[in-house]
Amino acid sequence: DTAVSQTPKYLVTQMGNDKSIKCEQNLGHDTMYWYKQDSKKFLKIMFSYNNKELIINETVPNRFSPKSPDKAHLNLHINSLELGDSAVYFCASSPMPGRDTQYFGPGTRLTVL
């Protein structure tokens, strides 16, 4: 019974391609997030999505777009992949932002060649 799941776990692709990473949570949470673990292993917030309100971190390129078909899913679409997009991407969810614990998915390791 995985609480937050991501697919795929590994993704290897060529520069310039478009790819998606899927995230699903079965916790009934209202808020979902995408994080990027950078080369220095920092976890940086990319997006949060709460009750159809999308908050985008200003440093995220517009090639990245989250899509939420319903409350349990927040997928990450990446257009025109670049070498610098190679990283581990984590999805997370929480009841509400701020004071509620966030539950993280297992991560997706993206490698752009």
Add this chain to the structure above:
Amino acid sequence: ILNVEQSPQSLHVQEGDSTNFTCSFPSSNFYALHWYRWETAKSPEALFVMTLNGDEKKKGRISATLNTKEGYSYLYIKGSQPEDSATYLCARPTGSARQLTFGSGTQLTVLP
């Protein structure tokens, strides 16, 4: 301090030793402080969410304290075990959306 700073960056201790590390954050407009444990090749796992000045929370051998007036939190591990080896992250909600801003973590290695 603009966001979240953690020290030390890394720490090696012997099995059985007790240890502690620090998370510093701006003391103004405090909302909450999160602690996470992150093992290599796994995902971050929540330890504590602390909201009140003077809060002390405990989970097994791990405990944390909070001082919002001076802007720091300590994480303590009593009788460290090799399975405690991990990176310990603290984070605080920032911005109107209360998104978490993480520190760079303290990487703990417990030597058998």
